Amino acid sequence: MKKHVIPILLTALTLAACSRAVPVNPELAQPTIDAKLIGVVAPTTLDKTHNDVTIGCEVLDRDYADYHKYKEYLEKIGIRKIRLQAGWAKTEKEKGVYDFAWLDSIIDDAVSRGLEPWLETSYGNPIYEGGGTKFLAGGWPTSEEALAAWDKWVEAMAVRYKGKVHEWEIWNEPDINKSLKENPAPLVDLQIRTAEIIKKVDPDAKIAGFAWAGWRPDIFTQCMQMIQDAGKLDLFEWISYHFYHFRPEDMYKKVDAMRDSLDKFSTKIILRQGETGAPSKGFKGGALSKYDWSEISQGKWALRRMLSDHGKNIPTTIFCISDMNYGGDDAIKIKNVKGLLETDDDNNVVRAKQAYYAVQNLIALWDTMATSVDTDNIQVEGDGSYSVYSFTTPAGGSSFAVWEDASTPNDNVATTPTKVTFKDGKFKNPVCVDIRTGNVYKVGYEKNGADWTFVVPVYDSPVYIVDKTALILK
Numbered sequence: 001m002k003k004h005v006i007p008i009l010l011t012a013l014t015l016a017a018c019s020r021a022v023p024v025n026p027e028l029a030q031p032t033i034d035a036k037l038i039g040v041v042a043p044t045t046l047d048k049t050h051n052d053v054t055i056g057c058e059v060l061d062r063d064y065a066d067y068h069k070y071k072e073y074l075e076k077i078g079i080r081k082i083r084l085q086a087g088w089a090k091t092e093k094e095k096g097v098y099d100f101a102w103l104d105s106i107i108d109d110a111v112s113r114g115l116e117p118w119l120e121t122s123y124g125n126p127i128y129e130g131g132g133t134k135f136l137a138g139g140w141p142t143s144e145e146a147l148a149a150w151d152k153w154v155e156a157m158a159v160r161y162k163g164k165v166h167e168w169e170i171w172n173e174p175d176i177n178k179s180l181k182e183n184p185a186p187l188v189d190l191q192i193r194t195a196e197i198i199k200k201v202d203p204d205a206k207i208a209g210f211a212w213a214g215w216r217p218d219i220f221t222q223c224m225q226m227i228q229d230a231g232k233l234d235l236f237e238w239i240s241y242h243f244y245h246f247r248p249e250d251m252y253k254k255v256d257a258m259r260d261s262l263d264k265f266s267t268k269i270i271l272r273q274g275e276t277g278a279p280s281k282g283f284k285g286g287a288l289s290k291y292d293w294s295e296i297s298q299g300k301w302a303l304r305r306m307l308s309d310h311g312k313n314i315p316t317t318i319f320c321i322s323d324m325n326y327g328g329d330d331a332i333k334i335k336n337v338k339g340l341l342e343t344d345d346d347n348n349v350v351r352a353k354q355a356y357y358a359v360q361n362l363i364a365l366w367d368t369m370a371t372s373v374d375t376d377n378i379q380v381e382g383d384g385s386y387s388v389y390s391f392t393t394p395a396g397g398s399s400f401a402v403w404e405d406a407s408t409p410n411d412n413v414a415t416t417p418t419k420v421t422f423k424d425g426k427f428k429n430p431v432c433v434d435i436r437t438g439n440v441y442k443v444g445y446e447k448n449g450a451d452w453t454f455v456v457p458v459y460d461s462p463v464y465i466v467d468k469t470a471l472i473l474k
Contacts, residue, residue: 039473056320061087089134118167158201173213208238215254240274244287248305277319299358300409311389399466415457
């Protein structure tokens with residue numbers, strides 16, 4: 001059917017007028033949905049959700065962001081876990097002397113709010129010869145003195161945070177360091193020795209290995225073979241990865257290949273998506289920068305990737321909570337604007353971006369997507385390329401998410417009425433949620449026996465069909 005493009009501002013005003021008492025978020029570009037707006041998704045709270053999603057709180061070890069300037073936003077978004085980097089160089093500035101005050105203040109505050117930190121032991125420490133650097137891609141400790149100091153620091157952390165930190169990760173993106181190609185053995189040794197120290201202190205600790213930046217099959221196989229040969233596979237709960245693709249769906253061929261490779265060594269180790277996100281502006285620092293991003297496309301990207309992970313039963317994260325003021329000698333030289341919060345040059349929060357609200361809406365819906373099920377019974381009638389994921393709600397009902405996935409998300413918010421047939425569906429009072437905005441609409445449908453045919457307003461951001469009774473609205 002023909003798309004009808006309506007100016008964004010006019011659309012927002014029209015929807016607001018039609019909905020009367022239903023308050024749309026005025027900061028969001030509203031989609032062109034020709035349906036009655038009946039409500040807006042209410043944010044969830046940490047005590048009411050069971051999600052296992054993580055949000056990135058990285059780079060605090062290098063002061064590129066400030067936890068205490070954004071901590072209230074963590075509670076409001078509803079994500080339960082946060083990923084932190086421990087910062088050896090920030091903690092041990094004089095040999096043998098630890099100052100954990102900066103990290104204590106973060107972990108203690110997070111735990112008090114009901115957040116669950118997982119702690120990564122990156123990076124190195126240049127006060128030791130052969131200790132590596134405190135920067136991304138800077139290298140890990142390799143000398144005898146530096147490794148001994150590393151061991152003591154890791155043990156001190158494990159003791160200090162036992163009971164507060166239950167999940168750990170060893171090193172961030174080691175595969176972007178050129179030395180790994182020459183000899184992966186020192187990295188494998190670091191993974192094993194670090195995991196053993198943590199497990200000795202806390203046998204119940206769960207540990208993620210490697211945090212791969214990309215898919216490099218030969219190096220991956222070499223490293224896993226070394227761990228297997230050492231009899232140490234059981235040290236690791238997860239292997240984590242950080243894949244960045246302009247079209248988020250493109251990463252899953254690599255994820256599937258990694259899973260196939262990992263299965264040759266262990267079917268118990270879980271693949272964990274440990275970091276990835278899109279910028280809110282084009283041509284800034286970090287991955288995916290060479291595209292004319294906006295806050296609209298950033299939010300669409302986040303939803304498409306997180307929902308794809310959830311539909312594929314992959315533990316997921318969003319990178320990250322706030323913009324990061326990179327610079328100096330680090331691998332990234334200018335501000336990285338992948339944050340859900342805009343910050344100034346002093347790390348103060350300026351405001352929440354559109355992607356913040358989009359992710360907040362998704363998390364409010366997360367528990368309605370209790371179990372991911374196959375989509376063989378769903379048919380989309382359209383000329384485009386679509387992603388579809390189906391879920392069972394906690395009450396045993398049906399739900400599904402659908403979006404156009406042909407290309408990198410853009411700023412267009414025009415929708416196309418699209419027929420979607422759900423065979424043997426369990427619906428009672430289905431509604432349509434535009435997850436990006438949180439707006440809930442009546443949805444047109446026909447029912448033939450147990451088969452439901454919906455007319456869904458589809459665009460390149462996920463819309464979600466679910467029973468209204470599963471939702472909490474403002």
